[in-house]
Amino acid sequence: MTDLHAHWLRLVDGGHALLDFMAAGGMVMWALAGLCVIYWTLVFERLWFMHRIFPLWVEEHRLAWEQLDHLSGSWQRSVRTAWLAQAQQRLGGPLRLGKTLVALYPLLGLLGTVSGMIAVFDVLALSGTGNPRGMAAGVWQATLPTMAGMVLAITGLFSLARLERSARLALERLADQLRHD
Template identity: 80%
Template sequence: MTDLHATWLRLVDSAYALLDFMAAGGFVMWALAALCVIYWTLVFERFWFMRRIFPQWVAERRQAWQHLGDEPGNWQRAVRNAWLAQAQQQLAGPLRLSKTLVALYPLLGLLGTVCGMVAVFDVLAVNGTGNPRGMAAGVWQATLPTMAGMVLAIPGLFSLARLERNARQALDRLADQLRHD
């Protein structure tokens, strides 16, 4: 067997294991997976924005600021405040959706817990306590989404904290650059 073939078989086995894992947690696991994809897409977009787009915007404002004149006046302060407000909106505005998604992870995990416990009670109602495998499957279905929700929320909180810190630092740098000496 070639290395490529062995690698392909391991990849297929991993894909089946992932599908089994997702199916064991019920529909809530698929909802968590979808939110995870959306969240990390938003996070990577924010990092890209802060590294590529926002510096160009800042450079344009800094160049325009130099042409406003040397004497500080009320209208220069108003322009500066407007640009800082725009920057604040561009940097922090899109983070609200990310915060909401991070907050939804544990809540969806809790929904999975409730659904799994309903499955356990269903087994108890039909079979009594004589079917431990059926009860174990329900407990597994209850535990899995809760764990997944917590596992997704923890790195989500860390990445969100970093994005917010980067946004604050970028805004502070812009405020320093738009001062009259």
């Protein structure tokens, strides 16, 4: 029972530390956290789509292509082009939202910098340079969202690059399967 109790206390302490961290960064940190949840939901949805849904779509179109491949005519090239364009849209279309979110991270971080510096200037206006603790809190509030925005942007760029590479490879595999011999 003591191990469970100790584990529970560590979990509660971690939750309090996270809430303190978020509060120190101001409202911008909460906006960044919300965008982060939306972004990673999109990333996991794309991974699920690429590994579960898209292969079924590819198999369905590959089988249809085998039926069309035996027929004569130049229209097969148009069908292939349309299917590849549709696949590209299904694979890459939602990634545009991810790119937008990644671009918003550093901008929100800069907004946090500005709001934190306003807090520093408020302390300076009210108490001059005699309140270093108040100024330090404002500087902390200014730098924390900037750091968080940059960290989120960097991880977002890496994950987007991975998703775009996977989408490109899946599209290339589909193009190879829809060759007209």
